[in-house]
Amino acid sequence: MTDRLYYDDAYLWTFEAKVTACRDTGKSREVALDRSAFYPTSGGQPYDTGVLCFGGSEARVTDVECDREGEVWHTVDREIPVGTRVTGRIDGTRRTDHMEQHAGEHMLAGAIHEQLGGTTIGLHLGAEDSSIDVELPDGRTHMTEEETARLEDTVNARIRADAPIRCWFPSEEELKTLPLRKPPTVTEHVRIVAMGDYEMVACGGTHPSSTGRIGLIRILGAVPARGKVRVSFVCGGRACRLFRDMSAWTRKAGNVLSCPPEKLAAAAGELKARLADAQRKLNRFETEEILQRIRSGESAEDLPGITLSVTVLDGAEPKPLSEAVSAYIAEDGKALLLCAGEKLTFARSPDVDIDMNELIRRVARGGGRPDLAGGAGIPECVSVARKILMTEGKGKKWRKKS
Numbered sequence: 001m002t003d004r005l006y007y008d009d010a011y012l013w014t015f016e017a018k019v020t021a022c023r024d025t026g027k028s029r030e031v032a033l034d035r036s037a038f039y040p041t042s043g044g045q046p047y048d049t050g051v052l053c054f055g056g057s058e059a060r061v062t063d064v065e066c067d068r069e070g071e072v073w074h075t076v077d078r079e080i081p082v083g084t085r086v087t088g089r090i091d092g093t094r095r096t097d098h099m100e101q102h103a104g105e106h107m108l109a110g111a112i113h114e115q116l117g118g119t120t121i122g123l124h125l126g127a128e129d130s131s132i133d134v135e136l137p138d139g140r141t142h143m144t145e146e147e148t149a150r151l152e153d154t155v156n157a158r159i160r161a162d163a164p165i166r167c168w169f170p171s172e173e174e175l176k177t178l179p180l181r182k183p184p185t186v187t188e189h190v191r192i193v194a195m196g197d198y199e200m201v202a203c204g205g206t207h208p209s210s211t212g213r214i215g216l217i218r219i220l221g222a223v224p225a226r227g228k229v230r231v232s233f234v235c236g237g238r239a240c241r242l243f244r245d246m247s248a249w250t251r252k253a254g255n256v257l258s259c260p261p262e263k264l265a266a267a268a269g270e271l272k273a274r275l276a277d278a279q280r281k282l283n284r285f286e287t288e289e290i291l292q293r294i295r296s297g298e299s300a301e302d303l304p305g306i307t308l309s310v311t312v313l314d315g316a317e318p319k320p321l322s323e324a325v326s327a328y329i330a331e332d333g334k335a336l337l338l339c340a341g342e343k344l345t346f347a348r349s350p351d352v353d354i355d356m357n358e359l360i361r362r363v364a365r366g367g368g369r370p371d372l373a374g375g376a377g378i379p380e381c382v383s384v385a386r387k388i389l390m391t392e393g394k395g396k397k398w399r400k401k402s
């Protein structure tokens, strides 16, 4: 079993050890050490990275995991023989970030338990932000803004109080007396973490030496997830970086909309309303323009008794196109064979006796109703359709009897 040095000192970035075993899993080369400060992935906290130095060489540690026997295996990018003495160096920036998120989660879970009676299940420590799933006693799957603001204020006040964080392995007798937030999931070698008087729970993870070293917490959201509430948050350096990024985003957006950040929502709302109004006017204009093109494609002598328009457009927006077609066939005695870009629309007035569904199927891929059919095709399709009507419709009465 590897002697885990991070249990006693979470800030031990350099240590000496001896390689006790090597293995090749086929996918990776791994070594076990007699002692290690590298944290293996567990409890939602990801593994440490770093290097193992030996005899002037350096092997990168790219993954760390612990097996059932308590042996910590380090995935390395080069062979290190058993018995080799190594100096381990941990990426302290990565570990510090993980400790900030992990300890922040403890504080948040403790405050949720205290203020809302919620039980926290699992931690997901992501590359950007972290999240916990919370089961609330009344089965609620959301939190109000007031609740999350109060939680955030409470945790931040406790962080600023800079209370000591202590980790230890209590005796069985002592364990029974401890006011843990939830019962331990293991029965042997139970390790306890206590953060001031705010949080006490079993945990094998790495923690800062005091709450102040968490730095800051920012709750990003609380949304329903599988019958629970998923609370996402960032802590420490991540929270500072996010605040800096968000300040830059809002400043840039404010410059674009010529307003201070606090008036962004109102300015964006006003812009959206004006855009919708302008879009409506543009649609009306385009509808009118398409209708004019349809009328200019009319040829009165084509089919006796009705007016046929054969219209070819380079393209058209769907909404004005459909409104122009509807307006056109709302009049009596109209038939329309239209190609806009690669889109075909065959339509007719209710009193015209042409099956547009059948006609469009004879010249292109498409279909629809007898009075209105659509499809994909080219301008030649409307010419062919017109020829079919001209040749097969000789002597036909084109208007339905009213």
Ligand SMILES: [Zn+2]
Residues within 6 Å of the ligand: 102, 103, 106, 193, 203, 204, 205, 206, 207
């Ligand atoms: Zn912990």
